[in-house]
Amino acid sequence: MARTDEAEAFFHAVYAAVQEIPPGKVTSYGHIAKLIGTPQRPRQVGLCLKHLPTDTSSRFHHANVPWQRVINAKGVISPRSQPSGSLNQAAALEAEGVTVTTGALGELSVDFAEFGWFPRILPSEAAMGMVPESDDDGDGSEEG
Template sequence: MPRSEEAEWWANAVYAAIQEIPHGKVTSYGHIALLLGEPQRPRQVGVCLKSLPNAETGAHFNSSNVPWQRVINSKGMISHRGPGSAERQAEALGQEGVEVTRDSMGEIYVDFSRYGWFPARLPSEEQEDDDEEDGEQLFVRES
């Protein structure tokens, strides 16, 4: 079933935001939602990741260019989205140098104090502000 225009916009915004998470860092579903101005929508971030297209589909955003493994739950735990999914995510994070631990119940965790990425704004928004300021300075110099 095709997504509505709003759902497509949201998914693309989520995927673009996730692309900004640095290599070797993790953040939460809730923080991505907060960065996008919708702090009440962390579950929808998860839904977008669950429906992230495979690279083979040729979709603009896909599992090879969206670092899906860098988003975990607010407790620092890797959520189970299907059989073997948490292990696959832990392995992908391990390849980036992120250490994971397993508790006595078999849940997999990442230490947010060491690997967490929680900026107040997306780096691309900071760049846009810098570009706008540069543009204003150029305008002022020309007047």
């Protein structure tokens, strides 16, 4: 009962978060999961996109949900996301202006340092990553 209802809300939250991604930018499943308040369920985010209806009659569908901008934390597009015999996702990203790098294994990777879309992490997350005691290593993970 409530379980399915919650799932629907979860799906809805995911699609909404994905739509928040601006063109020419990409983000990771974990980040989406965090934004919607479920940092421990990155896989479910993927499931949402997988079950994303192509029917434009639905509230969310492949046309209005830029699922292509969602990739894994490694900055590499999941091979399962590729349509049969076509690298549409990468092409779509390039169309947005995202530079997709093709690895030797044929996998597609995106530079988070350049196209990584990280609007604002949860307050606790920001505090966690901001450890004054910890020495700086010059990660330079700021992006405006």
